[in-house]
Amino acid sequence: MTAELLFTSKTIGLPTKAQMNELLAVHGLGTLLSFNETKEGAMKQTLSIMSTKGEWIVKGNPIYEGQLEEEKYVIDCLAGKTSLQVPTPYIVHHDPAILGFAYSIMPKMKGIHLHDVGEKLIVADHSAIARSLAGVLKEMHEWKSLSYGQLHPLNHTIEPFHSSYKDWLFNRIVHWFHDAKKYSTLTEGDERWLYGELKRANDVFSKMNDPCFIMGDVKPGNFLIDQLEGQWAISGLFDFTSSYFADPLVDLTKMTLFYQRQDLVDIANQFIAEYTTGQPVIEVQLRLRIHLLHQLVLDWGYFHAMGQPIHTSFEKWVRTIFIHLQLE
Known part of the structure; x- marks a missing residue:
């Protein structure tokens, strides 16, 4: 229900290096070089990761059921319907075994705020x-x-x-x-x-x-x-x-x-x-x-x-x- 105003204390937290390496391994995204909380994360749900294969953004601890699936659908639609630069591929991982909750991972886009x-x-x-x-x-x-x-x-x-x-x-x-x-x-x-x-x-x-x-x-x-x-x-x-x-x-x-x-x-x-x-x-x-x-x-x-x-x-x-x- 994303038209509603969302107030929440949920955050992704700061996982361990071992968790980050496991996450990267699951998706074949190389070995961890560094990671940190993003300065501009939606409700502190995001981490920035640098690996031997590139840079990525992880978004986790969904605020409501279906948040990540909904965002993937929107991004996939925009990627297909427009020429806009959106973070694709947007991968949703439902298994909570690594972080304790579902998460998504997407490529970090070029540019600054x-x-x-x-x-x-x-x-x-x-x-x-x-x-x-x-x-x-x-x-x-x-x-x-x-x-x-x-x-x-x-x-x-x-x-x-x-x-x-x-x-x-x-x-x-x-x-x-x-x-x-x-x-x-x-x-x-x-x-x-x-x-x-x-x-x-x-x-x-x-x-x-x-x-x-x-x-x-x-x-x-x-x-x-x-x-x-x-x-x-x-x-x-x-x-x-x-x-x-x-x-x-x-x-x-x-x-x-x-x-x-x-x-x-x-x-x-x-x-x-x-x-x-x-x-x-x-x-x-x-x-x-x-x-x-x-x-x-x-x-x-x-x-x-x-x-x-x-x-x-x-x-x-x-x-x-x-x-x-x-x-x-």
């Missing part, structure tokens, strides 16, 4: 990466479904959202707004404004009928960049644990906010414009505002819960971001 070189990049570099990412998402979103919903992790059918995608999304936003009240002050004015936003977008979301595969967690930690033909571009895409079938604009939200928070608002706007070229402007703005609102409700609750309060009202905070992104 955006924030590893972010301070060294000039505006033109950021612009090239944003354009490349927009192109990658456009191609990925060509994978369509007949219904909005979640991919069943074991039988790989789409389980439609109850009632409608609009209701599922709007109810989710309201749920996390009320949850955030546990950690922060949210006024009646904030709530009226939020409901006003949902009302404004009601018709647009009610009429939507083009569910696409979305990654659900497009952020710097889940893709790699490299210089291809002298220009920075996306060189790899991974971690599909949060994927489902929905409005493709969902996949713009985290990177848009990343750029906005890095004082790269022009890049954020370029990224949005590159992806949405040729689409109705007003409709795009309404949809994107709702998806950003969804993410910002979650962020507001998280920041306050982690002792990082935002010293303004929720409405003002969100509207200021909308203004920066030319969505107000």
Whole structure:
């Protein structure tokens, strides 16, 4: 059920050298040279391994039944349907004898993370990466479904959202707004404004009928960049644990906010414009505002819960971001 927000303390831990050598031997991947936890691992589920035959990523201790099988299915589909660089072959090993749980192993892809070189990049570099990412998402979103919903992790059918995608999304936003009240002050004015936003977008979301595969967690930690033909571009895409079938604009939200928070608002706007070229402007703005609102409700609750309060009202905070992104 990967459209759900996952909170877990499960980690892969740090196995012994003997376990790593046994794992490599099972798959004919050489002898261990080194291994360590990855800096950018999904919920600390991943290890980076270097052997005499190459470099690999191991992902283990599944969060839910079928997590690894579901990710393999998605990666295999994307490898077959698109030209995107994804970690294939993605091998799932079900026997818990080596590590104590099922795991997957995949080749380590070429490239680095955006924030590893972010301070060294000039505006033109950021612009090239944003354009490349927009192109990658456009191609990925060509994978369509007949219904909005979640991919069943074991039988790989789409389980439609109850009632409608609009209701599922709007109810989710309201749920996390009320949850955030546990950690922060949210006024009646904030709530009226939020409901006003949902009302404004009601018709647009009610009429939507083009569910696409979305990654659900497009952020710097889940893709790699490299210089291809002298220009920075996306060189790899991974971690599909949060994927489902929905409005493709969902996949713009985290990177848009990343750029906005890095004082790269022009890049954020370029990224949005590159992806949405040729689409109705007003409709795009309404949809994107709702998806950003969804993410910002979650962020507001998280920041306050982690002792990082935002010293303004929720409405003002969100509207200021909308203004920066030319969505107000």
